[in-house]
Amino acid sequence: MFCYQCQEAAKGTGCTIQGVCGKPSDVANLQDLLLFVLKGISYYSVKARKAGVNLEATDKAIMDGLFATITNANFDREVFINRIRKALELREEVKQAAEAAGVIFPVELPEAAVWSAYEEADLDAKAGTVGVLATGNEDVRSLRELLTYGLKGMAAYAEHAYQLGYTDNAVFAFTAKGLAATLDDTLGAEELIALNMEAGQVGVSVMALLDTANTSTYGHPEITKVNIGAGTNPGILISGHDLRDMEDLLKQTEGTGVDVYTHSEMLPAHYYPAFKKYKHFVGNYGNAWWKQDKEFDSFNGPILMTTNCIVPPKDSYKDRIYTTGQAGFPGVKHIADREEGGAKDFSALIEQAKTCQPPVEIETGEIVGGFAHETVLSLADTVVGAVKSGAIKRFFVMAGCDGRMKSRDYYTEFASALPQDTVILTAGCAKYKYNKLDLGDIGGIPRVLDAGQCNDSYSLAVIALKLKEVFELNDINELPISYNIAWYEQKAVIVLLALLYLGVKNIHLGPTLPAFLSPNVANVLVNTFGIAGIGSVQEDLDMFLAV
Ligand code: SF4
Ligand code: SF3
Numbered sequence: 001m002f003c004y005q006c007q008e009a010a011k012g013t014g015c016t017i018q019g020v021c022g023k024p025s026d027v028a029n030l031q032d033l034l035l036f037v038l039k040g041i042s043y044y045s046v047k048a049r050k051a052g053v054n055l056e057a058t059d060k061a062i063m064d065g066l067f068a069t070i071t072n073a074n075f076d077r078e079v080f081i082n083r084i085r086k087a088l089e090l091r092e093e094v095k096q097a098a099e100a101a102g103v104i105f106p107v108e109l110p111e112a113a114v115w116s117a118y119e120e121a122d123l124d125a126k127a128g129t130v131g132v133l134a135t136g137n138e139d140v141r142s143l144r145e146l147l148t149y150g151l152k153g154m155a156a157y158a159e160h161a162y163q164l165g166y167t168d169n170a171v172f173a174f175t176a177k178g179l180a181a182t183l184d185d186t187l188g189a190e191e192l193i194a195l196n197m198e199a200g201q202v203g204v205s206v207m208a209l210l211d212t213a214n215t216s217t218y219g220h221p222e223i224t225k226v227n228i229g230a231g232t233n234p235g236i237l238i239s240g241h242d243l244r245d246m247e248d249l250l251k252q253t254e255g256t257g258v259d260v261y262t263h264s265e266m267l268p269a270h271y272y273p274a275f276k277k278y279k280h281f282v283g284n285y286g287n288a289w290w291k292q293d294k295e296f297d298s299f300n301g302p303i304l305m306t307t308n309c310i311v312p313p314k315d316s317y318k319d320r321i322y323t324t325g326q327a328g329f330p331g332v333k334h335i336a337d338r339e340e341g342g343a344k345d346f347s348a349l350i351e352q353a354k355t356c357q358p359p360v361e362i363e364t365g366e367i368v369g370g371f372a373h374e375t376v377l378s379l380a381d382t383v384v385g386a387v388k389s390g391a392i393k394r395f396f397v398m399a400g401c402d403g404r405m406k407s408r409d410y411y412t413e414f415a416s417a418l419p420q421d422t423v424i425l426t427a428g429c430a431k432y433k434y435n436k437l438d439l440g441d442i443g444g445i446p447r448v449l450d451a452g453q454c455n456d457s458y459s460l461a462v463i464a465l466k467l468k469e470v471f472e473l474n475d476i477n478e479l480p481i482s483y484n485i486a487w488y489e490q491k492a493v494i495v496l497l498a499l500l501y502l503g504v505k506n507i508h509l510g511p512t513l514p515a516f517l518s519p520n521v522a523n524v525l526v527n528t529f530g531i532a533g534i535g536s537v538q539e540d541l542d543m544f545l546a547v
Contacts, residue, residue: 001028002133004515005149006071007403007488013515014132021072022312029127030080031069035148035179036130037087038065040112041094042179047105048098049173058094059172061087062179063162066155067326071489072289072309076328084123088116110183132516142518143192144182146493149516150199151178153494156241156307157206157455159326163244166213174202193524200501203494207458211373214243219273220374221452226270227283228436230361231259234353236346237285237299239263239292240306241453242325243272248343249304250278258353261285263295264309265429268452271370284367285359288402288432296321298360302349304335308489309429320356322349367435369450371425373462382445384470387480391442393421394545395481397464399457399495400430401488407511408433411486413537415439415448419545423447425463428454428495430486457495461502476503482544483507484534487514500529510534 004014008021018024023031041058048055065083068074091113099105112130117123135141158171181187181195215221236258238249246262246269253260259282262269267284269275286295289309296303296317303321310329313321324335324344338344376383386392396418398411415424415434424434424447431450439447451459468476487496487509499507506529513522513533525531534540 001025002131003028005490007512009515012512023075027075027077030077032131033123033127034065034080034084035069036112037084037091038062039179039183041087041091042176043110043113043183044094044098045176046180047103048094051098051101051103053097053101055094055097058090061090062175063155063159064326066152067159070152070156070308073307073326074328076330079328081120081123112183138518139189139520142516142521143189145516147178147196147199148182149490149493150497151175152490154203154206156491157210160242161210161213164213164217166209168205168209171202171206196497197501200497203498204501207455210455211458218243221271221370221372222273223375224271224370225366225368227366229364230359231282232358233257233259234356235259235261235301235359236349236353237261237263237303238266241265242306243269245306245324249346250275250281252346253280253350254278256350258350264289265453288429290404298362300359301353301356304349368446371449372451372456373459376463377466386443392423395423395425397425397460397481397483398430399427399460400486400492402429402432403488405511410511410534410537417537417541423449425449425460427451427456427460454491454495477505485509506530508532508534
């Protein structure tokens with residue numbers, strides 16, 4: 001195996017024996033093989049689209065497959081074997097549909113478009129040969145992987161929107177185009193950089209699509225105080241990013257005597273009016289994903305993982321953890337997809353919860369969030385007034401991901417050391433590094449404004465664009481906003497590409513720069529966009545505040 005898609009890649013270069021995340025070598029290879037076949041599907045799909053043929057099943061398989069290979073989403077070998085077999089069938093279907101529409105394919109086809117096998121041993125054998133390192137030139141490899149990881153993030157957000165009935169054909173079309181481009185040896189650095197920028201553009205569209213899906217279905221997030229203590233009823237803990245699962249679970253648990261708590265990236269569900277009405281939706285339990293090995297133990301009740309990030313479960317709670325959607329782990333119960341027009345069936349979790357002890361309280365108090373674009377823009381006069389009076393000197397976008405590394409303590413220290421006249425804008429699980437510090441407020445505006453999940457970084461971009469308009473600036477970079485972003489997995493990659501597409505410069509990315517950026521590609525990002533890493537808290541504060 002060779003995987004370097006996340007920030008915790010072994011030795012800062014890549015995992016080669018087993019993932020630091022716990023992904024076994026065979027599963028990593030099978031994920032590579034699934035991607036290989038999805039690229040083959042994409043090769044045909046691009047040409048089929050040009051001939052007016054669109055197969056929803058192949059678009060969906062590409063989206064789901066990309067999502068399932070995101071860091072910490074799915075560790076289940078069987079899932080990948082089945083999906084590879086299914087993808088090989090779909091590849092044939094899209095090829096035949098294109099041919100029926102008059103497309104004539106060349107005799108020489110990319111290997112990903114023609115290779116086939118069925119037996120598990122053959123799949124395993126091939127899987128070890130089609131990964132990242134199959135591309136020899138390190139710059140081309142780097143740009144192909146940057147694009148692929150951006151597409152994975154895009155697929156995840158597209159899938160959440162899909163669950164709510166929102167799709168955008170342009171997102172599917174670009175995904176196929178991007179994946180097919182990674183097979184094209186005639187494309188050099190310049191073309192691949194352009195494709196990465198286009199990914200940023202489509203990334204903005206997909207986040208806007210998901211924002212519309214979420215807010216049209218569940219209302220606009222409102223300023224909300226979320227309880228972080230525990231009640232006396234047994235509970236179900238729900239984690240990940242899928243709001244449709246949240247809805248089904250809240251409906252099915254109502255009146256059962258079982259409470260519902262959020263974990264990690266599901267915290268922002270509390271901000272939506274449609275969920276706030278449930279009395280048994282009592283609070284958020286715990287912190288970011290990587291603390292789940294302790295927090296799931298003390299929660300005592302069933303846990304539903306709707307997406308990444310899963311940490312390989314300990315035996316002490318393995319029989320209480322469930323996956324659904326694209327998430328999976330061998331030996332862990334999986335809740336099947338909903339039938340068209342129906343709901344998922346969470347009765348197994350509810351019945352198990354009734355036999356469990358209530359959660360052990362691990363902290364008490366409240367945290368405040370719900371500062372997505374609609375809310376912040378409704379406060380625009382107050383915010384603009386505070387900037388004009390000098391009460392707010394600078395905003396710091398600190399969105400992104402949290403992770404295990406000790407070096408991420410930087411973000412807690414940085415947030416604590418920021419002067420009192422600064423405000424943090426956040427989204428994603430990065431917030432857990434500072435959302436329980438008492439950083440106070442500025443004239444009633446909290447110093448940490450949480451917009452929501454990582455995809456709600458879109459809200460932060462909308463807010464920045466609105467402020468640019470209000471202050472009548474020509475360039476988004478003239479705003480008093482600095483970007484000090486923490487990344488971990490591939491959703492952060494699409495958020496980054498989207499910000500670059502919107503013209504945001506001088507983004508600081510930490511705790512380390514991606515291992516998949518070759519020195520030359522890193523240089524392009526530094527020279528074109530002013531991307532930089534992080535230094536010490538004091539050096540960085542001095543640098544940011546000297547602007
Ligand atoms: Fe390593 Fe990250 Fe890949 Fe897991 S996802 S194998 S930790 S690089
Ligand atoms: Fe966190 Fe996995 Fe990225 Fe959605 S839950 S931000 S790391």
